[in-house]
Amino acid sequence: MPSDAASSRGPRWTDWADGLPPASGAVVMATAVLSVGLHLLGVEWASVALLVVALVVWLFLATVFARHLLTERERWHREIDTPPALTAVAATAVLGTRLSLLGHQAVSVALLCLSVLLWPLLMSHVIRHWQSRVPGAAYLVCVATQAIVVLAATVATADRQAWLMWPALVLFVIGLVLYAVVLIRFDFRQLATGRGDHWIIAGAMAISALAGSKLVAAAVPQGTLRWATPAHDVLRIVTLVALGLAFAWYAVLVVCELRWPRLHYDVRRWATVFPLAMTAVAALSTSTAAAVPALWTCGKVLIWPALAVWAVVAAGAFRAARDRTGAQASAGLTPQR
Numbered sequence: 001m002p003s004d005a006a007s008s009r010g011p012r013w014t015d016w017a018d019g020l021p022p023a024s025g026a027v028v029m030a031t032a033v034l035s036v037g038l039h040l041l042g043v044e045w046a047s048v049a050l051l052v053v054a055l056v057v058w059l060f061l062a063t064v065f066a067r068h069l070l071t072e073r074e075r076w077h078r079e080i081d082t083p084p085a086l087t088a089v090a091a092t093a094v095l096g097t098r099l100s101l102l103g104h105q106a107v108s109v110a111l112l113c114l115s116v117l118l119w120p121l122l123m124s125h126v127i128r129h130w131q132s133r134v135p136g137a138a139y140l141v142c143v144a145t146q147a148i149v150v151l152a153a154t155v156a157t158a159d160r161q162a163w164l165m166w167p168a169l170v171l172f173v174i175g176l177v178l179y180a181v182v183l184i185r186f187d188f189r190q191l192a193t194g195r196g197d198h199w200i201i202a203g204a205m206a207i208s209a210l211a212g213s214k215l216v217a218a219a220v221p222q223g224t225l226r227w228a229t230p231a232h233d234v235l236r237i238v239t240l241v242a243l244g245l246a247f248a249w250y251a252v253l254v255v256c257e258l259r260w261p262r263l264h265y266d267v268r269r270w271a272t273v274f275p276l277a278m279t280a281v282a283a284l285s286t287s288t289a290a291a292v293p294a295l296w297t298c299g300k301v302l303i304w305p306a307l308a309v310w311a312v313v314a315a316g317a318f319r320a321a322r323d324r325t326g327a328q329a330s331a332g333l334t335p336q337r
Contacts, residue, residue: 002332007134010042015221016147016149019324020049020064021084022079022080022082022084022085022087022088022267023084023087023137023197023267024061024267024270024273025084025087025088025090025091025260025267025269026084026091026202026270026271026273026274027054027057027061027317028057028061028087028091028094028095029060029087029091029094029143029147029270029304030270030271030273030274030277030310030313031050031051031054031057032050032051032054032091032094032095032097032305033274033277033278033281033311034050034096034141034273034277034303034310035047035048035050035051035054035198035224036089036094036097036098036101036281037277037280037281037284037303037306038301038303038307039098039101039102040281040284040285040299041284041299041300041303044250045145046224047203051099051102053099054095054098055095058091058092058095058227059160061088061091065088067245071200076253077125079130080121080122080125080126080147081125081126081129082137083126083134083135083137083138083139083140083141084137084140084144084197085122085125085126085141085142086122086123086126086140086144087144087222088122089115089118089119089122089144089147089148090140090143090144090147092111092118092146092149093111093112093115093117093144093147093151094150094151095111095146095233096108096110096111096112096151096155097150097151097154099111099146100151100154100158100225100269101154102154105158105159107157108151108154108155108158109155109159111151112148112151112155113311115147115148115151116148119144119145119148122144123141123144123145126140127141129186130185131185132185133185133186133187134182134185134187135186135187135190135194135198136186136190136194136196136197136198136199136200136201137142137200137268137271138182138185138186139179139182139186139200139201139203140200140204141178141181141182142175142176142178142179142182142204142208143200143203143204143205143207144205144206145171145174145175145178145208146171146172146175146210146211148168148171148177149168149172149211149214149215150207150210150211150214151320152164152167152168152171153165153168153211153215153217153218154214156168156218156225157214157217157218157225160225162218162225162226162227165171165215165218165225165227165228166267168211168214168215169215169228171253172208172211172212172215175208175211175240176208176238178278179204179205179238181210182204184193185203185240185314186201189251191252191256192256192259192260193260194262194268195266195267195268195269196262196267196268196269196270196271196272197268197271197272198253199253199258199271199272199274199276199277200271200273200274201249201253201276202246202249202250202253202275202279203246203271203274203278203279204216204276205242205243205245205246205249206243206246206250206279206281206282207240207277207278207282208242208246209239209240209242209243209246209282210278210282210286211279212235212238212239212242212286213239213282213285213288213289213290213332214229214285214289215235216232216236216239216286216289216290217285217288217289219232219235220232236289236290239286239289239290240286240290240292242323243282243283243286243295246275246278246279246282247279247298249276250276250279253275265316265317265319265320267317269316270313270315270317272309272313273306273309273310273313276302276305276306276309277303277306277307277310279302279306280298280299280300280301280302281299281303282299282304283295283296283298283299284296284300284303285300288291
């Protein structure tokens with residue numbers, strides 16, 4: 001006989017949700033970035049479909065985050081000490097960017113405010129608990145920072161609020177410094193042994209290039225904001241260098257994947273999808289902002305492998321969730337002696 005009526009109905013959603021690691025936020029990051037890329041290429045139906053998926057997952061994870069904060073404070077504190085906690089900031093900002101491109105400025109501003117509030121809280125916890133050698137997830141300190149820059153610049157351009165570009169510029173510089181700090185501490189053995197988050201070494205540089213392209217576009221002398229026009233050429237060079245480094249890391253990581261295949265599903269594989277998609281989006285955005293047409297072709301080519309890997313990882317996530325739910329249900333139906 002089942003131990004009680006609740007276990008006979010299988011596991012509660014809270015039991016399943018409690019097992020989700022902070023790294024699950026990368027699902028939203030990867031999906032929302034792909035949505036942005038498909039929007040830039042004009043594949044609107046697929047872009048909107050992915051946006052819906054990203055929004056649903058974000059709402060679910062926000063509920064889990066809030067539940068842990070209110071009812072499991074000790075666990076919540078443990079989780080926010082780890083770099084994957086910063087996916088909360090990055091996912092919120094990337095989702096806000098896509099919604100801004102869709103014209104939902106009020107929601108985007110709200111998500112920008114939320115990102116800015118979460119950033120110092122989570123960043124301070126993560127940096128205080130850094131080790132001498134860090135995994136790829138540590139690059140999320142750069143990703144979260146630059147994601148706010150991208151959202152702030154997108155909102156500023158849409159609402160013609162030039163003042164927003166100045167704090168965005170400050171965060172852009174901070175993000176680049178954080179990348180350099182993590183690079184010094186990074187355990188390069190992760191390129192051979194990492195389970196997916198090692199790809200953020202490329203994704204962090206790609207989102208830096210995307211952030212730079214937003215600043216460059218706003219600094220164009222004939223642009224609507226007319227912001228920091230004397231710095232346009234410097235920002236353009238920095239952006240192109242960042243994108244070049246992202247391309248170089250992309251190539252290195254592909255070679256590493258071929259040399260040391262890692263074919264089993266891991267939630268950290270969403271941190272592989274994110275850089276693949278972000279590199280494509282950065283190329284598309286930089287092509288327009290820096291007036292380099294060849295980069296548009298690069299972005300168009302790179303978006304499709306990113307979409308293919310997203311589908312493979314999503315299938316793996318579905319199978320893992322199904323197997324785990326089945327295991328929990330079996331455990332719940334085990335007779336009590």
